[in-house]
Amino acid sequence: MPKTYQLVVIGAGPGGLCAAITAASLGLDVVVLDEQPSPGGQIYRGISQTPDDRSALLGADYQRGADLVAAFKASGAQYWPQTTVWSLNSRREIGILRQGRASIIQAERVIVASGAMERPVPFLGWTLPGVMNAGAAQILLKTAGVVPAQGTVIAGTGPLPLLVAWQYLRAGVKVKAVLELSPGTNLWRAAPYLPGALVAGDYISRGLKYTLDLNKGGVPIYYGVSRLQARGNDRIEAVEYGWDILGSDRRETIITDSLLVHFGVIPRTNLTKAAGCQHIWDRGQQCWRPQVDRWGNTNVPGIAVIGDNAGIGGARSAEHSGRLAALEAARSWHLISTQQRDRQAHNDLKWLRKDLRVRPFLEALYRLPDSLLVPPDDEILVCRCEEISAGQIRQAVREEHGDPNQVKFYLRCGMGPCQGRQCAPAVAQIVAAENKRPVADYTTFRVRPPIRTLTIAQLANLESSES
Amino acid sequence: MKVDVAIVGGGLMGSSTALHLARAGQKVIVVEKNSPGRHASGVNAGGLRRLNRDPAEIPLAVVAAQMWREIESLVGSDCDVQLSGQVRVAENAADLQKLSERAALVRSLGFEHEQLITRERLYQLVPALAPHCVGGLYTAGDGFARPYHALTAFRRQAQSLGVKYHTGFPVTGLERLGSCWRVVTESAKFEAPILVNCAGAWAGQICAYLDEPVPLKVGAPMMMVTERLPHFLDPVVGAASRKLSFKQMQNGTVLIGGAYLAEHDMVKETTEIDLTKLSASSQTVLALFPRMANVRIVRTWAGLEAFMPDRIPVIGSSAKHPSVYHAFGFSAHGFQLSPVVGRIMSELILNQKSSLALEPFSIQRFQSSG
Ligand SMILES: Cc1cc2nc3c(=O)[nH]c(=O)nc-3n(C[C@H](O)[C@H](O)[C@H](O)COP(=O)(O)OP(=O)(O)OC[C@H]3O[C@@H](n4cnc5c(N)ncnc54)[C@H](O)[C@@H]3O)c2cc1C
Ligand SMILES: Cc1cc2nc3c(=O)[nH]c(=O)nc-3n(C[C@H](O)[C@H](O)[C@H](O)COP(=O)(O)OP(=O)(O)OC[C@H]3O[C@@H](n4cnc5c(N)ncnc54)[C@H](O)[C@@H]3O)c2cc1C
Numbered sequence: 117m118p119k120t121y122q123l124v125v126i127g128a129g130p131g132g133l134c135a136a137i138t139a140a141s142l143g144l145d146v147v148v149l150d151e152q153p154s155p156g157g158q159i160y161r162g163i164s165q166t167p168d169d170r171s172a173l174l175g176a177d178y179q180r181g182a183d184l185v186a187a188f189k190a191s192g193a194q195y196w197p198q199t200t201v202w203s204l205n206s207r208r209e210i211g212i213l214r215q216g217r218a219s220i221i222q223a224e225r226v227i228v229a230s231g232a233m234e235r236p237v238p239f240l241g242w243t244l245p246g247v248m249n250a251g252a253a254q255i256l257l258k259t260a261g262v263v264p265a266q267g268t269v270i271a272g273t274g275p276l277p278l279l280v281a282w283q284y285l286r287a288g289v290k291v292k293a294v295l296e297l298s299p300g301t302n303l304w305r306a307a308p309y310l311p312g313a314l315v316a317g318d319y320i321s322r323g324l325k326y327t328l329d330l331n332k333g334g335v336p337i338y339y340g341v342s343r344l345q346a347r348g349n350d351r352i353e354a355v356e357y358g359w360d361i362l363g364s365d366r367r368e369t370i371i372t373d374s375l376l377v378h379f380g381v382i383p384r385t386n387l388t389k390a391a392g393c394q395h396i397w398d399r400g401q402q403c404w405r406p407q408v409d410r411w412g413n414t415n416v417p418g419i420a421v422i423g424d425n426a427g428i429g430g431a432r433s434a435e436h437s438g439r440l441a442a443l444e445a446a447r448s449w450h451l452i453s454t455q456q457r458d459r460q461a462h463n464d465l466k467w468l469r470k471d472l473r474v475r476p477f478l479e480a481l482y483r484l485p486d487s488l489l490v491p492p493d494d495e496i497l498v499c500r501c502e503e504i505s506a507g508q509i510r511q512a513v514r515e516e517h518g519d520p521n522q523v524k525f526y527l528r529c530g531m532g533p534c535q536g537r538q539c540a541p542a543v544a545q546i547v548a549a550e551n552k553r554p555v556a557d558y559t560t561f562r563v564r565p566p567i568r569t570l571t572i573a574q575l576a577n578l579e580s581s582e583s
Numbered sequence: 584m585k586v587d588v589a590i591v592g593g594g595l596m597g598s599s600t601a602l603h604l605a606r607a608g609q610k611v612i613v614v615e616k617n618s619p620g621r622h623a624s625g626v627n628a629g630g631l632r633r634l635n636r637d638p639a640e641i642p643l644a645v646v647a648a649q650m651w652r653e654i655e656s657l658v659g660s661d662c663d664v665q666l667s668g669q670v671r672v673a674e675n676a677a678d679l680q681k682l683s684e685r686a687a688l689v690r691s692l693g694f695e696h697e698q699l700i701t702r703e704r705l706y707q708l709v710p711a712l713a714p715h716c717v718g719g720l721y722t723a724g725d726g727f728a729r730p731y732h733a734l735t736a737f738r739r740q741a742q743s744l745g746v747k748y749h750t751g752f753p754v755t756g757l758e759r760l761g762s763c764w765r766v767v768t769e770s771a772k773f774e775a776p777i778l779v780n781c782a783g784a785w786a787g788q789i790c791a792y793l794d795e796p797v798p799l800k801v802g803a804p805m806m807m808v809t810e811r812l813p814h815f816l817d818p819v820v821g822a823a824s825r826k827l828s829f830k831q832m833q834n835g836t837v838l839i840g841g842a843y844l845a846e847h848d849m850v851k852e853t854t855e856i857d858l859t860k861l862s863a864s865s866q867t868v869l870a871l872f873p874r875m876a877n878v879r880i881v882r883t884w885a886g887l888e889a890f891m892p893d894r895i896p897v898i899g900s901s902a903k904h905p906s907v908y909h910a911f912g913f914s915a916h917g918f919q920l921s922p923v924v925g926r927i928m929s930e931l932i933l934n935q936k937s938s939l940a941l942e943p944f945s946i947q948r949f950q951s952s953g
Binding site: 203205206207209211220392515516517518519521522525526528531532533535564565566569570571572573575576577578580 | 618620621625626731732735738739808809810834853855856858859861862865866868869875876877878879880881882883884
């Protein structure tokens with residue numbers, strides 16, 4: 117029998133940390149697992165190790181994490197860093213990899229807080245070396261101070277490209293241009309949500325500040341850009357783009373050996389899918405996410421999902437949802453009554469509602485056009501592991517391989533080492549478009565363990581009990 | 584459209600039966616609750632094995648092997664067939680004894696395909712094998728294919744001959760209407776004078792509708808597959824006294840099976856991988872292929888399969904109803920048999936007899952008094 121733990125939290129981001137702090141304070145035995153070497157999650161990555169000058173460079177946003185990490189360290193929750201979760205099933209057995217050894221632990225209750233990943237958007241040339249996700253580049257900056265030496269172009273949608281450009285500007289890196297790929301019409305669609313958004317803190321004002329600073333720093337920002345393409349032979353040599361304004365086929369070229377792209381983030385659903393949790397298509401966020409109630413509960417008993425993992429809400433929302441799930445866990449063991457839970461949840465629920473009011477505005481403002489969700493050109497590689505193009509996928513659908521899993525069986529797309537993480541959304545989008553059905557009618561690939569690769573020797577030496 | 588035959592189940596057995604019937608000019612429909620190949624036929628290990636078959640199955644497997652060799656002429660695709668042999672490895676004297684008895688048995692039945700091989704020959708065939716093995720049983724001309732591709736080829740060929748697939752229609756009942764069978768689904772009904780049960784892991788349910796119960800048990804064999812490796816292995820490797828099926832696919836990935844079963848849920852039609860058993864499976868791999876230690880496992884999966892108590896299928900006509908035929912219960916080795924099963928079913932349906940002996944597969948073996 118595997119060793120049993122009362123509450124296991126997967127992910128030490130703001131969501132997981134708040135869940136753990138609250139749960140521990142209510143008397144629960146908590147273990148927090150995270151594959152990173154230190155707590156903080158995506159946003160506060162390496163916060164306890166980042167030299168002061170670099171964290172100052174990264175802005176006040178980043179420093180907020182220090183308090184959170186300190187509170188976590190004082191909470192009494194166990195913390196297992198550098199622990200990768202490679203399996204979660206409906207019986208709450210968790211496969212972990214620690215110091216090269218694989219084992220299975222049993223949780224009575226699980227809070228999944230594994231956060232978000234950058235939305236993979238296949239476009240022409242996206243697999244060329246030198247093209248990188250802006251978020252991944254940001255991590256290199258946060259943790260190692262690594263930046264593109266010859267300057268870079270930053271393209272995409274959402275607030276992150278602006279933020280990364282701003283952070284690079286402050287770090288003295290040449291940003292040749294910021295290409296904003298959200299259609300100009302998004303502004304009109306977003307406008308009605310603006311009053312709601314204004315209530316929600318400083319999101320908008322920060323965006324304005326970044327834009328102003330970039331303007332002052334001489335970084336050109338181009339709006340409404342479309343048909344992004346990376347060109348080059350063995351690696352990227354130039355970026356090409358145009359505008360889809362009526363009748364215009366103007367193309368622009370920027371010579372660059374680095375292109376950073378970012379199209380927003382989507383929940384990491386591989387653990388919850390492997391565990392059999394129900395997922396739904398979120399129209400606003402244009403992604404699939406686990407279906408949860410306000411306490412984070414999924415349809416699988418004892419498994420809750422919080423933070424960006426349950427739907428993109430940002431770091432503050434993650435904190436609130438983490439506390440809510442912890443209260444619910446405490447209630448489930450009768451450490452607090454339902455009334456106590458509801459009373460203590462009051463503020464978090466209120467803040468969550470307020471914080472979430474900015475989302476409809478941001479979602480409308482940064483809404484991806486179909487041309488980014490459904491790769492338009494047949495030549496675009498969709499599955500980079502198995503080198504399968506959009507055209508091959510369309511052809512397979514026409515030959516009656518009518519859902520994403522059939523396409524996967526037939527073409528092997530999604531069967532490579534990334535296990536479909538990079539191509540799953542685009543494949544489902546292509547299938548839906550080709551069948552002329554709403555994408556909500558489809559689910560992405562089935563997910564099986566290991567959700568992170570494991571060697572044969574590691575699996576052979578699996579420890580399923582603690583001596 | 585007037586239909587001659589309605590087949591429940593769009594896996595390989597249903598599709599092969601449909602194809603053979605259509606070649607004989609029959610109007611056939613296939614009623615499938617999910618999509619063709621969604622279950623065992625699409626996700627199996629693709630092994631084409633005469634080696635170590637139940638004696639009753641050997642004549643069928645031998646004909647099937649011939650059909651796989653010429654599969655392109657049947658289905659218009661080579662199904663990525665790779666006939667690089669299959670071998671069962673002996674690791675000690677007791678294993679070798681077991682294998683030589685097996686070879687003698689097969690010979691006594693008049694077949695020559697299972698050949699005892701020396702240690703030297705074994706290492707010629709499988710240089711990557713751990714050094715302790717002492718010999719093996721080898722069938723040249725066995726091999727493997729890509730199951731979902733094979734299923735697709737069968738389906739498309741059948742469709743090109745007029746077979747109609749109704750996918751997304753779970754059959755929920757069967758009714759006798761005069762001389763016809765009515766296949767009932769939630770949203771449509773199909774009628775045909777002849778009914779074929781190729782419902783795989785759900786075949787027992789179809790039998791229950793027909794009031795002809797069978798002791799079918801569902802199991803979910805698990806598989807794992809590694810990252811791509813440079814070519815190092817030709818034949819499919821099994822072992823005399825271990826649960827293992829080990830093959831390197833054309834693209835370099837290594838497919839590992841061993842008949843370890845996953846948890847499964849027939850209502851949700853889901854399976855859940857049992858990691859402890861896959862750990863045992865990995866230990867077996869390391870015992871025979873130590874070089875695999877640091878190779879990464881990329882995926883695992885499992886598929887729902889019908890097992891009969893005696894591990895051989897039911898193939899033949901119903902003992903209870905006229906014009907009803909069964910082909911199910913392949914007990915994790917039906918992929919290789921699928922071409923010949925379709926041929927047998929069409930012979931039975933059209934001529935009331937088969938060119939191959941089917942007595943051992945009769946459904947009556949489960950119905951005799953007791
Ligand atoms: C690339 C990127 C950049 C971002 N940049 C900003 C920004 O600059 N400003 C901003 O306000 N917001 C940013 N966000 C959003 C912000 O990070 C999130 O809203 C916030 O971190 C959500 O917190 P969380 O607790 O839900 O998840 P996260 O903070 O993402 O934490 C999840 C944790 O789970 C761990 N984990 C995941 N999978 C596993 C596994 N299988 N095994 C073990 N551990 C695992 C991860 O290591 C991580 O520590 C960014 C998001 C991304 C993806
Ligand atoms: C993991 C695994 C590995 C295997 N490896 C090998 C191997 O290496 N070599 C080998 O020879 N064999 C192997 N097998 C066995 C082989 O896959 C099966 O014996 C064979 O595919 C059975 O085919 P089938 O058409 O009977 O079943 P299936 O492919 O399961 O088809 C039955 C179909 O009937 C449909 N159906 C069921 N009930 C209804 C209903 N009520 N209404 C409508 N439709 C219905 C199902 O949806 C299904 O599509 C393996 C099996 C598994 C699971």
